[in-house]
Amino acid sequence: MEHRSIFALNGITGMLIATVLLLAVEGTLVFLAIGAQHSEAQEYYYIEDAKSIKMISTENASHMKLLKDKQ
Numbered sequence: 001m002e003h004r005s006i007f008a009l010n011g012i013t014g015m016l017i018a019t020v021l022l023l024a025v026e027g028t029l030v031f032l033a034i035g036a037q038h039s040e041a042q043e044y045y046y047i048e049d050a051k052s053i054k055m056i057s058t059e060n061a062s063h064m065k066l067l068k069d070k071q
Contacts, residue, residue, distance in 0.1 A: 043066060043068075044066070044068075045064050045066060045067065046065055046067055047063050047064060047065075048063050048064075048065050050063070
């Protein structure tokens with residue numbers, strides 16, 4: 001007895017739908033990543049008090065300042 005269903009996505013149809021869905025997700029993530037990169041590239045940073053930065057320290061992030069905050 002063969003079970004046929006409208007929603008059965010076996011074979012080439014299921015593969016094509018899965019491929020299109022994965023490409024859509026990848027395209028969305030790439031678009032969002034490019035937007036994030038573009039917005040971060042517009043913010044310039046400078047290093048404040050570079051002589052006091054230690055090689056391994058959790059306080060190193062406090063030395064990075066936005067350039068627009070300096071002015």
